[in-house]
Amino acid sequence: MIWIFAVVMGIGVAAGVYLALSRDLFRMVVGLSVIGAALNLLVFASGRLDSAAPPIVVAGTQILTNAANPLPQALVLTAIVIGFALLCFSLVLVVRLMRAADSDDAHRLRAAEPPHDAGLKPPLEEV
Amino acid sequence: MSADFDPAAAGVGRLLAYAALPLAMFLALATALASIPLPWILHWSWVPSLGVDLAFHVDGLAAQMLLLICGVGSLVFIYAAGYLAGTPRAERVPVLLSLFLLAMIGAVTADNLLLLFVFWEMTSVLSFLLVGFSHEQEASRKSAQQALLVTGGGGLFLLAGFLLLGDMAGTLSLRELIAMAPRLVDEPLLPLALSLVFVGAFTKSAQFPFHFWLPNAMAAPTPVSAYLHSATMVKLGIYLLARLDPAFGQLLFWDLVLIAAGSITALWGALHALRERDLKRILAWSTVSSLGTLTMLVGLPGATAPLAVAALLFSHALYKATLFFVVGNLDHGAGTRSIDHLSGMRRYMPWTAAAAALAAMSMAGLPLSMGFVAKEVIAGAKVEADLLAVVGYAAVIVGAVSVAVAATAAVHVFWGRDTCPRDADPHEAQWTMLLPPLALAALGLLFGIMPATVDPLLAEAARAMAPELGGLMVESAYDGGPVLGALALSLVFGGFVYAFWDRLHAALERMSWIDSFGPAAWYQRKLQALGQISAWHTQRLQHGLLDRYLLVLIATVTAAALLALSFAAERWLWPATQGINPPLLAAGAIVVAGALAALWVRDRFVLLLASGLVGYGCAALFLFAGAPDLAFTQFAVETVFVVVAAAVLPEIRGGATLAHALPIQRRVEPLKLLVSIAFGCALTLYLLLAAGQPLDPALSEFFGARSVPAAHGHNVVNVIIVDFRALDTLGEIAVLAFALLAAAPLFKLARQRRRETP
Numbered sequence: 001m002i003w004i005f006a007v008v009m010g011i012g013v014a015a016g017v018y019l020a021l022s023r024d025l026f027r028m029v030v031g032l033s034v035i036g037a038a039l040n041l042l043v044f045a046s047g048r049l050d051s052a053a054p055p056i057v058v059a060g061t062q063i064l065t066n067a068a069n070p071l072p073q074a075l076v077l078t079a080i081v082i083g084f085a086l087l088c089f090s091l092v093l094v095v096r097l098m099r100a101a102d103s104d105d106a107h108r109l110r111a112a113e114p115p116h117d118a119g120l121k122p123p124l125e126e127v
Numbered sequence: 128m129s130a131d132f133d134p135a136a137a138g139v140g141r142l143l144a145y146a147a148l149p150l151a152m153f154l155a156l157a158t159a160l161a162s163i164p165l166p167w168i169l170h171w172s173w174v175p176s177l178g179v180d181l182a183f184h185v186d187g188l189a190a191q192m193l194l195l196i197c198g199v200g201s202l203v204f205i206y207a208a209g210y211l212a213g214t215p216r217a218e219r220v221p222v223l224l225s226l227f228l229l230a231m232i233g234a235v236t237a238d239n240l241l242l243l244f245v246f247w248e249m250t251s252v253l254s255f256l257l258v259g260f261s262h263e264q265e266a267s268r269k270s271a272q273q274a275l276l277v278t279g280g281g282g283l284f285l286l287a288g289f290l291l292l293g294d295m296a297g298t299l300s301l302r303e304l305i306a307m308a309p310r311l312v313d314e315p316l317l318p319l320a321l322s323l324v325f326v327g328a329f330t331k332s333a334q335f336p337f338h339f340w341l342p343n344a345m346a347a348p349t350p351v352s353a354y355l356h357s358a359t360m361v362k363l364g365i366y367l368l369a370r371l372d373p374a375f376g377q378l379l380f381w382d383l384v385l386i387a388a389g390s391i392t393a394l395w396g397a398l399h400a401l402r403e404r405d406l407k408r409i410l411a412w413s414t415v416s417s418l419g420t421l422t423m424l425v426g427l428p429g430a431t432a433p434l435a436v437a438a439l440l441f442s443h444a445l446y447k448a449t450l451f452f453v454v455g456n457l458d459h460g461a462g463t464r465s466i467d468h469l470s471g472m473r474r475y476m477p478w479t480a481a482a483a484a485l486a487a488m489s490m491a492g493l494p495l496s497m498g499f500v501a502k503e504v505i506a507g508a509k510v511e512a513d514l515l516a517v518v519g520y521a522a523v524i525v526g527a528v529s530v531a532v533a534a535t536a537a538v539h540v541f542w543g544r545d546t547c548p549r550d551a552d553p554h555e556a557q558w559t560m561l562l563p564p565l566a567l568a569a570l571g572l573l574f575g576i577m578p579a580t581v582d583p584l585l586a587e588a589a590r591a592m593a594p595e596l597g598g599l600m601v602e603s604a605y606d607g608g609p610v611l612g613a614l615a616l617s618l619v620f621g622g623f624v625y626a627f628w629d630r631l632h633a634a635l636e637r638m639s640w641i642d643s644f645g646p647a648a649w650y651q652r653k654l655q656a657l658g659q660i661s662a663w664h665t666q667r668l669q670h671g672l673l674d675r676y677l678l679v680l681i682a683t684v685t686a687a688a689l690l691a692l693s694f695a696a697e698r699w700l701w702p703a704t705q706g707i708n709p710p711l712l713a714a715g716a717i718v719v720a721g722a723l724a725a726l727w728v729r730d731r732f733v734l735l736l737a738s739g740l741v742g743y744g745c746a747a748l749f750l751f752a753g754a755p756d757l758a759f760t761q762f763a764v765e766t767v768f769v770v771v772a773a774a775v776l777p778e779i780r781g782g783a784t785l786a787h788a789l790p791i792q793r794r795v796e797p798l799k800l801l802v803s804i805a806f807g808c809a810l811t812l813y814l815l816l817a818a819g820q821p822l823d824p825a826l827s828e829f830f831g832a833r834s835v836p837a838a839h840g841h842n843v844v845n846v847i848i849v850d851f852r853a854l855d856t857l858g859e860i861a862v863l864a865f866a867l868l869a870a871a872p873l874f875k876l877a878r879q880r881r882r883e884t885p
Contacts, residue, residue: 001711001752002702006814008715008748012741014807015722017681021799023674024789026731026779030738034725037738037745037761038718042814044754048822052753055843057835064831064843068753071827074847076749076757078859084764085866088771092870095778103787106673113671 012038187587285327332364385426392419530621
């Protein structure tokens with residue numbers, strides 16, 4: 001079981017990172033969401049996959065026995081929801097950015113760090 | 128400066144008040160020297176674990192330096208009051224000079240190497256502030272920066288040398304180090320440690336090839352130049368070398384380096400003095416030359432050499448400070464420092480002329496002056512040391528040039544034909560600027576006529592450099608004959624140099640190759656290279672390209688992670704492979720299919736669907752691995768996301784309508800692909816290796832055991848979310864709310880768009 005999770009997670013992260021490294025802003029955001037989903041698998045599997053039984057205390061008993069680890073599940077649950085919020089917000093941001101720059105090219109977003117030959121930085125002193 | 132000079136409005140009295148500090152110290156010092164026998168020792172433990180103590184030790188050499196620091200200091204403070212009155216921000220100078228005075232006192236009395244270093248660097252920083260006094264002028268700023276970079280940087284070399292020495296000797300105390308130095312002779316690192324100390328001392332005392340900052344430091348106000356860059360601070364390096372001379376003077380390496388560096392500096396300074404027309408810079412170069420002579424004398428073996436060091440140290444401070452004062456008076460009174468425009472000034476400035484004449488006498492080494500005494504002792508030391516012929520010739524040239532410089536400063540400027548234009552209105556300086564040069568010049572005369580008065584001081588200082596020296600007296604150190612011959616020789620040569628000054632100057636001026644070859648040019652190139660390197664790597668690293676930033680970041684993290692893993696390679700433990708689980712395998716296949724499809728497709732909407740496939744696959748994995756809550760949440764999220772995506776669909780599909788849209792291309796970027804795969808592999812490796820290690824179940828067991836009794840909930844995950852970590856969940860809800868608030872404008876925008884384009 002852990003092998004399936006590890007390999008799938010690795011492929012998911014690799015694909016997500018490659019998308020995130022793209023110059024295309026939109027692919028960048030999609031890469032972010034793919035990375036997020038794959039990393040949820042990492043956190044989940046870190047809690048071990050010894051049992052496939054849901055972590056629910058059997059009626060009539062007081063203590064959880066022979067069930068999946070509830071702790072990573074709680075963490076991942078939070079992560080899914082937060083990741084969703086992040087994805088929605090990133091999408092808004094990127095669409096706004098694309099409209100503002102009239103481009104989907106990350107290399108054109110240079111307002112904060114203009115190219116050195118753009119004449120916006122102080123020129124190197126020629127002594 | 129002279130134009131707006133107005134003594135009535137200026138705060139001469141206020142500036143004069145600062146002179147109380149050095150004066151009081153000088154009087155206290157003189158009284159103490161007369162009544163308490165040397166050495167004086169003070170010791171407080173400061174950082175005992177590091178061997179850093181507030182240890183002070185005053186012997187003859189330190190006492191001589193102290194007298195110069197406080198004595199010349201008092202006169203400099205008085206002079207500065209007159210010189211700076213009416214200047215904006217004038218009060219900075221006496222304040223900084225007071226701090227400098229204290230730092231110098233600390234430096235020459237410190238008995239702990241690290242303590243000495245602290246005071247040493249303090250003087251460098253204060254020198255920087257004082258040279259940069261006229262900071263509104265670019266030349267001034269550059270000179271200050273140069274002085275700080277050279278002397279401050281040299282100070283760091285000195286620190287390294289001190290630490291090495293301290294490590295070898297097992298003590299940071301200067302006296303203990305000197306006492307045990309004979310045992311260090313065979314240490315393999317000793318030459319390195321001494322070389323580092325040399326760099327520190329040579330940068331401070333302006334020795335070749337670090338001399339170039341000193342003439343540029345003349346951008347400082349003249350009293351500062353007289354004090355820091357002639358009488359005291361630049362002597363600090365000489366002081367340190369003289370202090371260490373009894374420890375390492377027996378080493379051939381020590382003597383050779385000092386004699387070579389000193390001789391070259393003396394010659395180089397003399398040569399450059401002839402290239403200048405600015406009297407102040409001429410004096411600066413002749414100071415460089417004198418410092419070279421001092422360094423050479425420290426390196427000379429023989430019993431007279433220490434006495435010669437003490438005598439020259441003393442006489443140079445007396446006559447050179449006087450000449451700097453004279454230049455300051457000329458600057459104020461005649462408005463120029465160029466020897467081309469200064470001639471016959473004695474008619475207007477008789478008192479300044481008298482001081483200049485006395486100081487020049489001393490500088491030239493004429494009889495009846497302190498300089499004569501020094502010259503005699505130096506000549507004696509050289510005879511005794513049986514010098515190489517080359518060093519002897521160099522000394523003749525240096526002597527001749529210093530005679531010529533003295534003649535220029537006194538005869539040419541004050542006694543030459545009066546060429547001063549009528550409208551320049553040259554005038555004598557006020558008393559605060561006349562008392563200091565006259566007092567120093569008179570002292571030089573007094574000590575020259577009666578060497579016995581200064582003898583105990585010099586002998587005591589010499590004994591500090593050579594403890595085996597007995598009650599050697601200045602008078603017994605020279606015996607006429609050959610010494611007078613050498614003096615006559617340098618006077619004759621000096622007369623020639625003076626007579627042909629203009630022609631020599633013209634000839635040397637043409638030697639412009641010196642400027643492009645010397646260390647000053649090297650410094651200039653390095654400073655420029657520093658800026659170019661910064662510009663180069665900023666353009667490479669701070670290029671503003673988002674994807675490349677990310678690439679560097681992820682590549683670095685991947686490399687670090689794999690490196691860390693490889694260190695523990697022998698403890699790798701793979702988890703066991705269990706039987707095939709078909710539902711899990713199918714769910715995993717969905718994730719992989721979605722991920723690969725996302726890489727492949729170009730249409731943005733299909734790309735979103737592919738990423739949705741990854742999400743659904745993950746949900747299925749959760750479902751079959753015992754996490755139905757996660758599965759349902761993920762399903763819900765992916766479904767809701769379709770709604771969001773549908774809202775922005777017209778926007779994201781409109782890539783083609785953007786003015787600067789990226790061209791669609793299917794070219795694979797190999798480097799990015801490689802880094803991505805490496806990152807994925809690193810995480811896979813981490814998960815597998817982590818699974819092979821034991822897990823601490825304490826927290827999980829706590830939640831499992833407390834859910835029903837404490838929270839009355841059977842679904843442990845739900846209990847954790849809404850009960851045990853309720854506050855976190857509140858935060859999570861807040862994040863969702865913020866995301867919705869931020870996303871709201873987009874929905875609005877999308878609706879507007881649709882209305883505009885029916």
